[in-house]
Amino acid sequence: MQDIRDHTRPELRHIIISLGEKPAHATRLFNCLYRDNAASWAQVTGLPQNLRARLAREYSIAPYAWPAHTLVSRLDGTVKLLFRFEDGATAESVVLYGGGRRTACLSSQSGCACGCSFCATGALGLKRNLAPREILAQFEACLSAAPGRLDSIVFMGMGEPFLNWPNVKTAILNLSDSAGRYFPQSRISVSTVGIVPGITALAESDLKINLAISVITADETQRAELVPMQAEYPLSEVIASAKDYCARRNKKVFLEYILFAGINDTPACALELAALAKTLPCTVNLIRYNSSAGRQFCPATPESTKRFHEILRGNGIRVYERAEQGADINAACGQLAAGKNASPKP
Numbered sequence: 402m403q404d405i406r407d408h409t410r411p412e413l414r415h416i417i418i419s420l421g422e423k424p425a426h427a428t429r430l431f432n433c434l435y436r437d438n439a440a441s442w443a444q445v446t447g448l449p450q451n452l453r454a455r456l457a458r459e460y461s462i463a464p465y466a467w468p469a470h471t472l473v474s475r476l477d478g479t480v481k482l483l484f485r486f487e488d489g490a491t492a493e494s495v496v497l498y499g500g501g502r503r504t505a506c507l508s509s510q511s512g513c514a515c516g517c518s519f520c521a522t523g524a525l526g527l528k529r530n531l532a533p534r535e536i537l538a539q540f541e542a543c544l545s546a547a548p549g550r551l552d553s554i555v556f557m558g559m560g561e562p563f564l565n566w567p568n569v570k571t572a573i574l575n576l577s578d579s580a581g582r583y584f585p586q587s588r589i590s591v592s593t594v595g596i597v598p599g600i601t602a603l604a605e606s607d608l609k610i611n612l613a614i615s616v617i618t619a620d621e622t623q624r625a626e627l628v629p630m631q632a633e634y635p636l637s638e639v640i641a642s643a644k645d646y647c648a649r650r651n652k653k654v655f656l657e658y659i660l661f662a663g664i665n666d667t668p669a670c671a672l673e674l675a676a677l678a679k680t681l682p683c684t685v686n687l688i689r690y691n692s693s694a695g696r697q698f699c700p701a702t703p704e705s706t707k708r709f710h711e712i713l714r715g716n717g718i719r720v721y722e723r724a725e726q727g728a729d730i731n732a733a734c735g736q737l738a739a740g741k742n743a744s745p746k747p
């Protein structure tokens with residue numbers, strides 16, 4: 402049976418109208434599901450009994466999955482939550498504290514099919530897409546772990562959001578709906594390895610979320626070795642679709658660049674990235690790599706990172722370095738592997 406929380410409010414409205422009832426009941430139902438966090442039909446109040454009974458015959462309301470395991474970083478307080486859903490599929494979420502903000506990093510899939518060579522999630526392969534309610538469950542658990550306040554949401558956990566876009570979009574619409582959590586779309590970011598149809602779908606939608614693109618390296622030959630999706634969506638096409646997104650939405654993009662020692666941290670690589678970044682409205686985020694069990698990559702040194710940063714800045718590129726967070730609990734970038742990599746006990 403389908404869970405009613407896998408639908409948006411306009412879809413609920415449509416369902417309720419099709420049952421011959423007043424569309425206004427959709428808002429009351431939405432309030433119960435997302436403000437009151439109803440965990441069963443018995444907890445849905447304020448609807449005609451007959452309507453509730455008919456909905457309950459066709460749709461379930463299962464309680465949100467709750468983390469099976471929680472780890473807290475002794476270094477910086479980063480929290481990693483491991484979810485095990487009813488069919489055994491797993492996913493991880495992270496609560497990050499940085500710059501005075503609390504950020505929930507959510508997963509969109511259990512595992513990932515993209516197979517980026519530096520990423521622990523990629524080594525798992527794809528188990529399955531997460532349903533909207535499973536994404537919402539991560540948000541609620543992060544909110545509880547934070548506790549009480551989250552300032553931003555990033556889809557940078559396990560999975561490629563644009564390969565599960567219908568469910569991710571539904572989750573975003575439900576999170577940001579004024580009858581529910583009313584989380585501002587402007588504080589939600591989706592990060593992609595470069596799925597061109599996904600970028601185009603976002604450009605064509607009316608969502609006001611932010612877009613981040615994992616460039617990894619501006620050299621297309623080198624990128625093909627690190628990011629298998631390069632074969633399907635070459636960086637030149639990814640950047641062309643990002644430019645289109647910027648023009649249509651009047652927004653900039655974030656270019657994510659993980660620095661690997663001796664691979665993509667050279668001055669020549671910095672100049673190549675600067676040349677690319679000059680072609681579109683963007684901010685470059687330099688990300689420190691954290692070695693995962695079984696991965697052959699090493700993080701760039703502080704010296705090469707500084708040099709890389711200065712070359713970009715010297716070329717007029719807006720650039721930030723993302724501080725390392727949660728490395729001791731394998732919660733950092735590229736380390737999420739649903740407990741498969743070595744995590745210290747809490």
Ligand code: SF4
Pocket residue numbers: 513514515516517520521522523524558559560561594
């Ligand atoms: Fe998937 Fe992202 Fe990891 Fe690549 S970096 S394998 S897209 S989760």
